[in-house]
Amino acid sequence: MAKAPRNGPYICGIDAALDVVSGKWKGLVLWDLHAHGIRRFAELRRALPGVSEKMLTQHLRQMEEDGLVHRTVYAEVPPRVEYGLTEAGEALNEALQPLGEWGLERIRRGRLTVVPEPDAPLSASSL
Amino acid sequence: MAKAPRNGPYICGIDAALDVVSGKWKGLVLWDLHAHGIRRFAELRRALPGVSEKMLTQHLRQMEEDGLVHRTVYAEVPPRVEYGLTEAGEALNEALQPLGEWGLERIRRGRLTVVPEPDAPLSASSL
DNA sequence: CTCCTCACTTACCAAGAGGTAAGTACCGCA
DNA sequence: TGCGGTACTTACCTCTTGGTAAGTGAGGAG
Secondary structure (H helix, E strand, O other), X not given: OOOOOOOOOOOXXXXXXXXXXXOOOHHHHHHHHHHHOEEEHHHHHXXXXXXXXXXXXXXXXXXXXXXXXXXXXXXXXXXXXXXXXXXXXXXXHHHHHHHHHHHHHHHHOOOOOOOOOOOOOEOHHHO | OOOOOOOOOOOOHHHHHXXXXXOOOHHHHHHHXXXXXXXXXXXXXXXXXXXXXXXXXXXXXXXXXXXOEEEEEEOOOOOEEEEEEOHHHHXXXXXXXXXXXXXXXXXXXXXXXXXXXXXXXXXXXXX
Protein backbone atom coordinates (compact mmCIF):
# COMPACT_ATOMS: atom_id res chain seq x y z
CA MET A 1 0.00 0.00 0.00
CA ALA A 2 0.90 3.60 -0.47
CA LYS A 3 3.94 2.57 -2.41
CA ALA A 4 2.40 4.25 -5.41
CA PRO A 5 5.58 5.92 -6.66
CA ARG A 6 7.57 2.79 -7.18
CA ASN A 7 11.02 4.24 -7.54
CA GLY A 8 13.99 3.02 -5.69
CA PRO A 9 16.99 5.26 -6.18
CA TYR A 10 17.96 3.85 -9.52
CA ILE A 11 21.56 3.29 -10.41
CA CYS A 12 21.05 3.41 -14.16
CA GLY A 13 18.29 3.60 -16.72
CA ILE A 14 18.14 -0.17 -17.11
CA ASP A 15 17.26 -0.28 -13.47
CA ALA A 16 14.38 2.14 -13.84
CA ALA A 17 13.03 0.47 -16.93
CA LEU A 18 13.31 -3.00 -15.50
CA ASP A 19 11.44 -1.86 -12.43
CA VAL A 20 8.55 -0.84 -14.60
CA VAL A 21 8.36 -4.05 -16.64
CA SER A 22 9.10 -6.46 -13.82
CA GLY A 23 6.04 -8.54 -13.16
CA LYS A 24 4.94 -11.77 -14.67
CA TRP A 25 2.53 -10.26 -17.18
CA LYS A 26 3.65 -6.67 -17.70
CA GLY A 27 5.61 -7.44 -20.82
CA LEU A 28 2.76 -9.41 -22.29
CA VAL A 29 0.23 -6.69 -21.52
CA LEU A 30 2.47 -4.15 -23.22
CA TRP A 31 2.83 -6.49 -26.17
CA ASP A 32 -0.86 -7.19 -26.52
CA LEU A 33 -1.86 -3.56 -26.08
CA HIS A 34 0.66 -2.61 -28.72
CA ALA A 35 -0.67 -5.25 -31.11
CA HIS A 36 -4.37 -4.53 -30.59
CA GLY A 37 -4.46 -0.87 -29.70
CA ILE A 38 -7.41 -0.70 -27.35
CA ARG A 39 -8.50 -3.61 -25.24
CA ARG A 40 -11.15 -4.29 -22.67
CA PHE A 41 -10.31 -6.00 -19.41
CA ALA A 42 -11.88 -9.32 -20.35
CA GLU A 43 -10.20 -9.23 -23.75
CA LEU A 44 -6.80 -8.84 -22.14
CA ARG A 45 -7.58 -11.60 -19.71
CA ARG A 46 -8.51 -13.96 -22.52
CA ALA A 47 -5.45 -12.92 -24.48
CA LEU A 48 -3.02 -13.80 -21.70
CA PRO A 49 -3.18 -17.52 -21.05
CA GLY A 50 -3.27 -18.24 -17.35
CA VAL A 51 -3.39 -14.75 -15.90
CA SER A 52 -5.61 -14.31 -12.86
CA GLU A 53 -7.97 -11.40 -12.55
CA LYS A 54 -6.13 -10.21 -9.48
CA MET A 55 -2.77 -10.04 -11.17
CA LEU A 56 -4.17 -8.45 -14.28
CA THR A 57 -5.85 -5.62 -12.37
CA GLN A 58 -2.81 -5.23 -10.16
CA HIS A 59 -0.43 -4.95 -13.09
CA LEU A 60 -2.77 -2.72 -15.02
CA ARG A 61 -3.06 -0.36 -12.06
CA GLN A 62 0.68 -0.18 -11.60
CA MET A 63 1.19 0.45 -15.27
CA GLU A 64 -1.39 3.19 -15.09
CA GLU A 65 0.48 4.73 -12.16
CA ASP A 66 3.66 4.50 -14.15
CA GLY A 67 2.00 6.27 -17.02
CA LEU A 68 2.29 3.37 -19.43
CA VAL A 69 -1.38 2.72 -20.02
CA HIS A 70 -4.49 4.83 -19.86
CA ARG A 71 -7.71 3.54 -18.45
CA THR A 72 -11.08 4.69 -19.68
CA VAL A 73 -14.15 3.79 -17.68
CA TYR A 74 -17.51 4.06 -19.41
CA ALA A 75 -20.35 4.58 -16.98
CA GLU A 76 -22.44 2.02 -18.77
CA VAL A 77 -24.74 -0.54 -17.39
CA PRO A 78 -22.61 -3.56 -18.11
CA PRO A 79 -19.34 -2.03 -16.94
CA ARG A 80 -16.92 -1.26 -19.72
CA VAL A 81 -13.30 -0.35 -19.17
CA GLU A 82 -10.83 0.14 -21.95
CA TYR A 83 -7.07 0.07 -21.78
CA GLY A 84 -4.58 1.46 -24.20
CA LEU A 85 -0.93 2.49 -24.32
CA THR A 86 0.11 6.03 -23.57
CA GLU A 87 2.95 7.70 -25.43
CA ALA A 88 5.34 6.49 -22.76
CA GLY A 89 3.93 3.00 -23.11
CA GLU A 90 4.46 3.06 -26.85
CA ALA A 91 7.98 4.35 -26.37
CA LEU A 92 8.70 1.62 -23.88
CA ASN A 93 7.40 -0.93 -26.31
CA GLU A 94 9.75 0.36 -28.96
CA ALA A 95 12.62 0.28 -26.51
CA LEU A 96 11.64 -3.29 -25.77
CA GLN A 97 11.77 -4.29 -29.43
CA PRO A 98 15.50 -5.14 -29.64
CA LEU A 99 15.20 -7.00 -26.37
CA GLY A 100 12.38 -9.02 -27.85
CA GLU A 101 14.49 -9.87 -30.85
CA TRP A 102 17.34 -10.94 -28.63
CA GLY A 103 14.90 -13.14 -26.77
CA LEU A 104 13.67 -14.67 -29.98
CA GLU A 105 17.23 -15.47 -30.97
CA ARG A 106 17.70 -17.11 -27.61
CA ILE A 107 14.59 -19.20 -28.07
CA ARG A 108 15.66 -20.19 -31.57
CA ARG A 109 19.00 -21.40 -30.33
CA GLY A 110 17.17 -23.57 -27.84
CA ARG A 111 18.83 -21.92 -24.86
CA LEU A 112 22.16 -23.16 -26.15
CA THR A 113 23.82 -19.81 -26.70
CA VAL A 114 27.24 -21.32 -27.23
CA VAL A 115 30.08 -20.50 -24.93
CA PRO A 116 33.41 -20.67 -26.74
CA GLU A 117 35.67 -21.62 -23.84
CA PRO A 118 38.55 -19.14 -24.19
CA ASP A 119 41.67 -20.56 -22.58
CA ALA A 120 40.70 -21.45 -19.06
CA PRO A 121 43.51 -23.08 -17.11
CA LEU A 122 40.95 -24.90 -15.00
CA SER A 123 37.64 -26.29 -16.14
CA ALA A 124 35.04 -24.16 -14.42
CA SER A 125 32.34 -26.77 -14.84
CA SER A 126 34.15 -29.19 -12.58
CA LEU A 127 33.70 -27.01 -9.56
CA MET B 1 15.56 -27.76 -7.59
CA ALA B 2 17.35 -28.80 -10.70
CA LYS B 3 15.70 -25.94 -12.51
CA ALA B 4 19.01 -25.22 -14.20
CA PRO B 5 17.54 -24.57 -17.63
CA ARG B 6 15.34 -21.70 -16.62
CA ASN B 7 12.92 -21.61 -19.46
CA GLY B 8 9.23 -21.51 -19.08
CA PRO B 9 7.43 -21.90 -22.37
CA TYR B 10 7.83 -18.33 -23.47
CA ILE B 11 5.04 -16.50 -25.18
CA CYS B 12 7.24 -13.97 -26.91
CA GLY B 13 10.85 -12.83 -27.06
CA ILE B 14 10.32 -10.15 -24.43
CA ASP B 15 9.32 -12.93 -22.11
CA ALA B 16 12.49 -14.88 -22.71
CA ALA B 17 14.73 -11.85 -22.40
CA LEU B 18 13.03 -10.59 -19.28
CA ASP B 19 13.44 -14.00 -17.70
CA VAL B 20 17.16 -13.74 -18.18
CA VAL B 21 17.56 -10.24 -16.78
CA SER B 22 15.08 -10.58 -13.95
CA GLY B 23 16.91 -10.43 -10.67
CA LYS B 24 17.83 -7.48 -8.55
CA TRP B 25 21.41 -7.18 -9.78
CA LYS B 26 21.48 -8.86 -13.18
CA GLY B 27 21.12 -5.64 -15.10
CA LEU B 28 23.81 -3.95 -13.06
CA VAL B 29 26.20 -6.87 -13.50
CA LEU B 30 25.65 -6.73 -17.23
CA TRP B 31 26.23 -3.01 -17.16
CA ASP B 32 29.39 -3.16 -15.10
CA LEU B 33 30.84 -6.05 -17.06
CA HIS B 34 30.15 -4.15 -20.25
CA ALA B 35 31.83 -1.04 -18.90
CA HIS B 36 34.88 -2.74 -17.44
CA GLY B 37 35.35 -5.77 -19.63
CA ILE B 38 36.81 -8.28 -17.20
CA ARG B 39 36.10 -8.21 -13.52
CA ARG B 40 36.99 -10.29 -10.52
CA PHE B 41 34.37 -11.37 -8.04
CA ALA B 42 35.40 -8.93 -5.34
CA GLU B 43 35.60 -6.10 -7.87
CA LEU B 44 32.05 -6.71 -8.94
CA ARG B 45 30.94 -6.87 -5.35
CA ARG B 46 32.54 -3.54 -4.59
CA ALA B 47 31.09 -2.05 -7.76
CA LEU B 48 27.51 -2.92 -6.87
CA PRO B 49 26.50 -1.00 -3.78
CA GLY B 50 24.71 -3.26 -1.34
CA VAL B 51 24.88 -6.58 -3.11
CA SER B 52 25.42 -9.60 -0.88
CA GLU B 53 27.94 -12.28 -1.75
CA LYS B 54 25.18 -14.84 -1.94
CA MET B 55 23.16 -12.96 -4.48
CA LEU B 56 26.17 -12.04 -6.54
CA THR B 57 27.32 -15.64 -6.90
CA GLN B 58 23.77 -16.78 -7.50
CA HIS B 59 23.19 -14.28 -10.27
CA LEU B 60 26.60 -14.87 -11.75
CA ARG B 61 25.95 -18.61 -11.88
CA GLN B 62 22.59 -18.18 -13.52
CA MET B 63 24.03 -15.80 -16.04
CA GLU B 64 26.75 -18.30 -16.77
CA GLU B 65 24.14 -21.00 -17.31
CA ASP B 66 22.29 -18.65 -19.60
CA GLY B 67 25.46 -18.08 -21.55
CA LEU B 68 25.69 -14.39 -20.75
CA VAL B 69 28.97 -14.39 -18.85
CA HIS B 70 32.00 -16.59 -18.90
CA ARG B 71 33.80 -17.56 -15.76
CA THR B 72 37.49 -18.23 -15.63
CA VAL B 73 38.97 -19.85 -12.58
CA TYR B 74 42.72 -19.57 -12.08
CA ALA B 75 44.12 -22.35 -9.95
CA GLU B 76 46.22 -19.89 -8.02
CA VAL B 77 46.97 -19.79 -4.42
CA PRO B 78 44.83 -16.81 -3.53
CA PRO B 79 41.81 -17.87 -5.56
CA ARG B 80 41.20 -15.75 -8.60
CA VAL B 81 38.04 -15.87 -10.66
CA GLU B 82 37.35 -13.57 -13.55
CA TYR B 83 34.05 -12.75 -15.16
CA GLY B 84 33.36 -11.29 -18.55
CA LEU B 85 30.55 -11.01 -21.04
CA THR B 86 30.09 -13.60 -23.75
CA GLU B 87 28.92 -12.64 -27.22
CA ALA B 88 25.37 -13.27 -26.12
CA GLY B 89 25.94 -11.09 -23.09
CA GLU B 90 27.26 -8.27 -25.21
CA ALA B 91 24.34 -8.64 -27.58
CA LEU B 92 21.93 -8.53 -24.67
CA ASN B 93 23.62 -5.42 -23.43
CA GLU B 94 23.13 -3.76 -26.78
CA ALA B 95 19.51 -4.85 -26.84
CA LEU B 96 19.20 -3.31 -23.41
CA GLN B 97 20.58 0.04 -24.57
CA PRO B 98 17.30 1.58 -25.80
CA LEU B 99 15.59 0.33 -22.68
CA GLY B 100 18.21 2.08 -20.61
CA GLU B 101 17.64 5.30 -22.49
CA TRP B 102 13.91 5.01 -21.94
CA GLY B 103 14.61 4.50 -18.26
CA LEU B 104 16.82 7.58 -18.17
CA GLU B 105 14.05 9.60 -19.75
CA ARG B 106 11.71 8.32 -17.07
CA ILE B 107 14.12 9.30 -14.34
CA ARG B 108 14.59 12.75 -15.86
CA ARG B 109 10.88 13.37 -15.91
CA GLY B 110 10.80 12.57 -12.22
CA ARG B 111 8.35 9.70 -12.62
CA LEU B 112 5.88 12.14 -14.08
CA THR B 113 5.53 10.48 -17.45
CA VAL B 114 2.70 12.31 -19.16
CA VAL B 115 -0.68 12.10 -17.41
CA PRO B 116 -1.94 15.45 -18.63
CA GLU B 117 -4.21 16.54 -15.79
CA PRO B 118 -4.18 20.35 -16.17
CA ASP B 119 -6.17 21.78 -13.28
CA ALA B 120 -8.60 19.09 -12.30
CA PRO B 121 -10.03 19.07 -8.77
CA LEU B 122 -8.32 16.69 -6.40
CA SER B 123 -9.78 13.24 -6.73
CA ALA B 124 -8.84 9.76 -5.67
CA SER B 125 -7.71 8.93 -9.17
CA SER B 126 -5.18 11.70 -9.23
CA LEU B 127 -3.06 10.08 -6.56
C1' DC C 1 49.02 -15.68 16.83
C1' DT C 2 45.30 -13.45 14.99
C1' DC C 3 42.99 -11.08 11.60
C1' DC C 4 42.06 -10.14 6.82
C1' DT C 5 41.32 -11.44 1.90
C1' DC C 6 39.79 -14.45 -1.75
C1' DA C 7 35.58 -16.79 -3.58
C1' DC C 8 32.59 -18.96 -2.31
C1' DT C 9 28.61 -22.26 0.39
C1' DT C 10 25.11 -23.04 3.74
C1' DA C 11 21.35 -22.22 7.03
C1' DC C 12 17.92 -19.43 8.43
C1' DC C 13 14.48 -15.73 7.94
C1' DA C 14 11.41 -11.87 6.18
C1' DA C 15 9.03 -9.74 2.53
C1' DG C 16 6.68 -9.94 -1.48
C1' DA C 17 5.03 -11.90 -5.78
C1' DG C 18 1.62 -14.50 -7.42
C1' DG C 19 -2.23 -18.20 -7.27
C1' DT C 20 -7.06 -19.72 -5.74
C1' DA C 21 -11.40 -18.78 -4.61
C1' DA C 22 -15.05 -16.18 -3.09
C1' DG C 23 -17.86 -11.97 -2.94
C1' DT C 24 -20.02 -7.65 -5.29
C1' DA C 25 -23.80 -5.41 -8.13
C1' DC C 26 -26.12 -5.23 -12.13
C1' DC C 27 -27.77 -7.01 -16.65
C1' DG C 28 -29.44 -10.18 -20.46
C1' DC C 29 -30.66 -14.75 -21.81
C1' DA C 30 -33.11 -19.18 -21.39
C1' DT D 1 -35.11 -18.80 -11.38
C1' DG D 2 -30.60 -19.41 -12.27
C1' DC D 3 -26.54 -18.88 -15.01
C1' DG D 4 -23.02 -16.28 -17.29
C1' DG D 5 -20.72 -12.03 -18.39
C1' DT D 6 -18.94 -7.28 -16.84
C1' DA D 7 -14.81 -5.52 -13.88
C1' DC D 8 -13.28 -5.74 -10.25
C1' DT D 9 -11.94 -6.50 -4.57
C1' DT D 10 -10.73 -9.26 -0.68
C1' DA D 11 -8.85 -12.95 2.13
C1' DC D 12 -5.85 -16.55 2.45
C1' DC D 13 -1.95 -19.31 1.25
C1' DT D 14 2.33 -20.81 -0.94
C1' DC D 15 6.62 -20.31 -3.31
C1' DT D 16 10.31 -17.42 -4.61
C1' DT D 17 13.48 -13.65 -3.91
C1' DG D 18 16.67 -11.62 -1.42
C1' DG D 19 19.03 -10.41 3.05
C1' DT D 20 22.03 -11.74 7.22
C1' DA D 21 25.35 -14.26 9.17
C1' DA D 22 28.36 -17.88 9.72
C1' DG D 23 31.67 -21.38 7.99
C1' DT D 24 35.61 -22.86 4.66
C1' DG D 25 40.81 -23.19 3.76
C1' DA D 26 45.03 -21.38 2.52
C1' DG D 27 48.25 -17.31 2.37
C1' DG D 28 49.87 -12.82 3.65
C1' DA D 29 50.06 -8.73 6.84
C1' DG D 30 50.31 -7.01 11.47
